[in-house]
Amino acid sequence: MSVPEIIFDEVSKFYGEVLGVNRVSLRIPPGITSLVGPNGSGKTTLMNLMTGLVHPDRGRITVRGLSPRDPEQMMRVTGYATQYDAAPRGTTGFDFVSTGLLVYGYKPAEARERAWTALERVSLTDAAQRKVAAYSKGMRQRVRLAQALAHDPEVLVLDEPLNGLDPLVRAETIALFREYAAQGRHVILSSHVLQEVDVISDQVILIANGMILAEGEIRSVRDEIQEHPSQFLIRCRDASSVASMLFSQDHITQIKLADDRLGLLVMTRNREEFSKALTQIALGGHSIESVIAADENVDALYEYLIGGGR
Amino acid sequence: MAVYKRGYNRYQGSLTGRLTRLMVLPRFAWQRLLEQRLVIIVMVVSIFWPLACATFIYISNHLELLEGMGNGASKLLEINGTFFVIFMNFQATMAVILASIAGPSLIAPDLANGALPLYLSRPVTRTDYVVARMMVLVGLLSPVTWVPGLLLFVMQSGMAGWAWFSAHWSIAVGLIAGFMAWILLVALVAMACSAYVKWRIIAGALVLGFYFVLAGAATMINAVLRVDWGSVLNPAKAMDQIWRAMLGAEATSGPGAWACAVSMAVVAMLLIAVLERKLRPVEVIS
Numbered sequence: 312m313s314v315p316e317i318i319f320d321e322v323s324k325f326y327g328e329v330l331g332v333n334r335v336s337l338r339i340p341p342g343i344t345s346l347v348g349p350n351g352s353g354k355t356t357l358m359n360l361m362t363g364l365v366h367p368d369r370g371r372i373t374v375r376g377l378s379p380r381d382p383e384q385m386m387r388v389t390g391y392a393t394q395y396d397a398a399p400r401g402t403t404g405f406d407f408v409s410t411g412l413l414v415y416g417y418k419p420a421e422a423r424e425r426a427w428t429a430l431e432r433v434s435l436t437d438a439a440q441r442k443v444a445a446y447s448k449g450m451r452q453r454v455r456l457a458q459a460l461a462h463d464p465e466v467l468v469l470d471e472p473l474n475g476l477d478p479l480v481r482a483e484t485i486a487l488f489r490e491y492a493a494q495g496r497h498v499i500l501s502s503h504v505l506q507e508v509d510v511i512s513d514q515v516i517l518i519a520n521g522m523i524l525a526e527g528e529i530r531s532v533r534d535e536i537q538e539h540p541s542q543f544l545i546r547c548r549d550a551s552s553v554a555s556m557l558f559s560q561d562h563i564t565q566i567k568l569a570d571d572r573l574g575l576l577v578m579t580r581n582r583e584e585f586s587k588a589l590t591q592i593a594l595g596g597h598s599i600e601s602v603i604a605a606d607e608n609v610d611a612l613y614e615y616l617i618g619g620g621r
Numbered sequence: 622m623a624v625y626k627r628g629y630n631r632y633q634g635s636l637t638g639r640l641t642r643l644m645v646l647p648r649f650a651w652q653r654l655l656e657q658r659l660v661i662i663v664m665v666v667s668i669f670w671p672l673a674c675a676t677f678i679y680i681s682n683h684l685e686l687l688e689g690m691g692n693g694a695s696k697l698l699e700i701n702g703t704f705f706v707i708f709m710n711f712q713a714t715m716a717v718i719l720a721s722i723a724g725p726s727l728i729a730p731d732l733a734n735g736a737l738p739l740y741l742s743r744p745v746t747r748t749d750y751v752v753a754r755m756m757v758l759v760g761l762l763s764p765v766t767w768v769p770g771l772l773l774f775v776m777q778s779g780m781a782g783w784a785w786f787s788a789h790w791s792i793a794v795g796l797i798a799g800f801m802a803w804i805l806l807v808a809l810v811a812m813a814c815s816a817y818v819k820w821r822i823i824a825g826a827l828v829l830g831f832y833f834v835l836a837g838a839a840t841m842i843n844a845v846l847r848v849d850w851g852s853v854l855n856p857a858k859a860m861d862q863i864w865r866a867m868l869g870a871e872a873t874s875g876p877g878a879w880a881c882a883v884s885m886a887v888v889a890m891l892l893i894a895v896l897e898r899k900l901r902p903v904e905v906i907s
Contacts (some may be wrong), residue, residue, distance in 0.1 A: 362742045364902040383744050388631070391742035395735025399649045406649075413645040414743045416636030458739075463632065494629045 316340055316376035317466065317497060322370035324356055331356035332521040337372070339499070342492045342513035346501040346612060353521040354501045360501065362391045374466055387415065389465035392455040394471045398443035404430060404454045405439040411458045429461035430454075434480060448475035456484065458606055466497040468516050473500075483513050505610045519617045529560055529607060539615045540564045540578035542605035543585065548598050550575050556597075558603070560588050570616060576605065630887045642744065646753035651760060654723050663722060664765060667715040671769035675776060676709050678867060682780035700777050700785075702870035705792055708770060709864050713803050713857070717832060723761050724811025725824035728756045728900070733819050741902045751812065751896060758808040767800035795867030809892035816899040832856055847888055849875045853884035860885065 316337040324331035332353040332432065341556040346354040359365045360382075362371055363379030363386070377385045398407045410431055412422035430439050433453040438446065443454060452475045459467060465469070488498045488511060502508050508515060540600055547553050554566045554575055564579035571574065579585040593599045605611075644907055654660050680686055682700035733735055774793045778786040810831050819822040835854050842851030852858045852875040859881035865871065866878030876884075 313624075359738070359902065362738075364738055365740055382741075382746060386742060386744045389742065391738065393735055393738045396737040397731075397734050397736035399653075399736070400730060401653060403647060410645060411743065412650070413637075414642050414740075414745060416638075416642050416744065418637060421634065463629070465629070465631070496629065525865075552668075 312314045313467070316496075317375065317499075318371075318373045319357075319360070320351065320371045322360065322367045322372055323536070324360060324367050330521040331365070332360070332518075335521075335523055336525065337514075337530050338588060339497065339524060340514070341495045341497050343488055343500070343511055345500045345508040345512040345515045346499065346518060346520035347505065347508055347515055348524075349617060352518045354518055356472060356521070357516075357518065358391070358470060358499065358501065361466070362386075362389050362468050387462070388465040389468060390459035390462060390466070391468045392459035392470065392472060394474070396443070396451055396455075398451075398454070400444065402443055404435055404443055404446065404450075404457070406456045407443055407454060408458045408461050412461055415462050417462070425461050425463075426457075431458040432459045432460065434483060449477055449480060453477055453480065453484075460487075461492075464496070467491060467499065469498070469500040471501055471503065473502060499522075505608070505613055509608045509610065515612070517612060517617065524617065525612065529612065539606070540580050541582050542611075543583070544601075544603045545575040545577060545589075546573060546600040547575070548573065548600075553592055553597055553599070556592050556595075557588060559583075560584065629792040641750075643753050644756065645750055646740070646745070646750070647757040647760065650727065650754075653726065653855045654757070654761060657722070659722050660719065660761075663715065663719050667689050667712065667765035667768070670708070670711045670715070674704075674773050676889070678773060678780065679702075679778045682777070701779065701789070702792055702865070702868035703794075705770065706776070706861065706864050707797055709766075709796065709803075709855070709868075710861060711800060712770065713800075713860065715765050716803065716807055717764060717829065719765060720758055720807045720811045721825040721828040723758060724808075724828050725815050725821040727757060727812055727820070728772070728815040729819040729821070729824065731811060732816065732899075737893050737900065747897075750900065751796065754812055755805075755808045758811060762804045762807065766804060767797045770796045771799060792868050795864065799860070799864045799867050802863070802885070803884055806856060806860075806889055806892075808840055809889055809896070813892045813895045813899075816896055850880065852876055853881050856885065856888070878885045 317337070319335045319337040322335045323333050330353075346357060348354050356365070360367060361374055361379065363382055366380060374385060374387060377388060379385050381570075398404075402410070405426055409419075409422045409426035412425050413419065417425060427439070428437070430436050433456050435450060435453050435457060438450055443451065446454065453474065456469065456472060459469065464617070473484060476484060485507075488500070491498050492513065512529070514526065514528050516526045546554065550568055550572050554577075555570055557563050557575075557577060558566055560579075562579050562584045563577060564580060565576075565578040566578040575586070588600065589599065606615075675700065678700055681700050684698070731740070735854040737750070741747065745753075771793060774796060778789075811828050812822045814827040814831070818827055835856055836858070839851045839853070839855035839858065842854065843849055852862075858875065862872060862875065862878050862887070865873070872878065
């Protein structure tokens with residue numbers, strides 16, 4: 312069975328003289344994919360391209376086999392939540408979502424039912440009949456999400472969807488994304504909260520200056536970055552002697568001893584050799600409580616590939 | 622982690638037609654406009670002239686009410702193309718005033734709120750969006766333009782009989798087509814102003830100013846160059862000439878109906894170009 316993917320094939324988009332994205336080639340499988348990059352890096356352009364709001368100057372895009380140039384077909388399988396408050400003035404949350412469904416072509420009764428279900432999914436039924444203008448920031452975020460998923464899309468594209476949500480709703484929303492992803496749908500989101508991206512993403516796309524710096528599972532991307540030593544946190548009882556044994560290895564570049572002398576931060580240029588060495592130390596009778604990769608996260612990838620300034 | 626399981630079904634039910642979907646967009650706008658007191662006041666005022674015209678039609682068909690005024694009265698009260706052109710000119714002015722009140726809130730809020738991506742990420746094209754917004758003004762201006770005009774025509778036909786109707790049916794066609802052309806122009810002006818100016822009062826003034834500035838420019842060209850073709854730039858004058866040709870009324874001095882029609886078409890194209898440039902789902906900050 313072929314996997315429905317979102318495919319960017321050598322896609323470039325310029326807004327006059329302003330670069331949107333340049334020669335982007337991507338194959339995004341179903342699951343949760345996070346777009347990560349600084350402001351103006353091209354994240355929103357990528358989202359707009361995959362939702363057909365803008366069309367590429369060069370290259371080709373297909374979204375689960377559909378062309379974004381065919382809005383009749385494309386828009387039925389995509390749901391887009393921008394970061395803007397887009398509800399018409401005086402509209403209630405329920406009207407906002409149900410009107411969107413009417414535009415999709417659902418009959419009024421079906422639209423009402425689906426709108427209610429969508430509002431339930433984002434825990435907004437209590438405020439459904441209140442005007443969107445009176446909503447808090449988090450509630451507006453949720454109603455935007457509700458209008459994006461009300462028609463049960465196969466591709467959810469969400470610009471900063473977790474901004475302004477309280478911890479409980481945030482957890483519920485993440486669970487909702489996971490449920491969508493588990494059903495074989497695409498959930499594409501952009502976020503500046505890298506720890507969150509780390510937790511929820513199946514894969515990440517790092518973008519800067521309109522170019523893709525890295526894409527794939529976080530671990531795979533980290534493996535590709537050779538110029539930065541891998542970092543591991545080791546918890547053990549005799550940290551000093553473990554440190555001295557590790558330091559004799561050529562691939563170890565730096566070791567920092569924790570203040571409590573029960574932990575080490577080790578930097579290595581060869582993960583496999585490091586693994587072997589650590590196994591030898593453990594077999595030699597030293598008690599190793601835990602080993603955690605300290606830079607197998609989006610935060611570290613961002614730092615290595617894009618640098619500061621975010 | 623790649624996910625290969627497909628655990629959902631696409632919607633297989635029937636969908637409504639394109640026009641039905643399109644008509645969803647203006648509904649909040651109509652609701653909002655009809656909540657504005659000024660809009661209601663102007664609409665009420667717009668009924669006065671049609672009522673006066675209806676009275677005029679009634680009297681012209683009951684000349685016995687004017688006994689003693691002689692034959693001059695019957696000539697004066699003749700209902701023909703000229704009568705309807707006069708009616709159209711007055712109602713067209715009311716339409717412009719109404720558009721200057723209603724127009725500014727058509728597009729500016731969507732641009733300010735970033736709502737265009739929301740609309741355009743549905744099965745709605747930019748053209749659909751413009752047509753939907755235009756429908757707001759068509760719906761609002763119709764009750765003050767072609768609807769009362771057509772009612773007057775029906776009233777006159779009913780009173781004057783089949784002979785009058787068969788001789789003047791083209792007036793009804795011209796009346797509807799002429800007002801539709803005017804509504805199209807007025808709507809494009811209102812939307813272009815709304816797309817560029819987000820402050821309602823300024824945008825409304827700009828809508829009115831558009832007609833005054835063009836009329837002034839036309840007068841200036843005529844005066845400086847000692848010509849009369851400059852009037853093609855004056856929308857009110859140009860439309861009057863077009864309507865006269867459509868309704869079979871006597872043309873006034875100045876450029877012909879075709880020249881005026883071409884001029885108004887060019888203005889409409891320029892306004893469409895303005896909208897095309899401004900109505901984009903993304904804003905690019907260079």
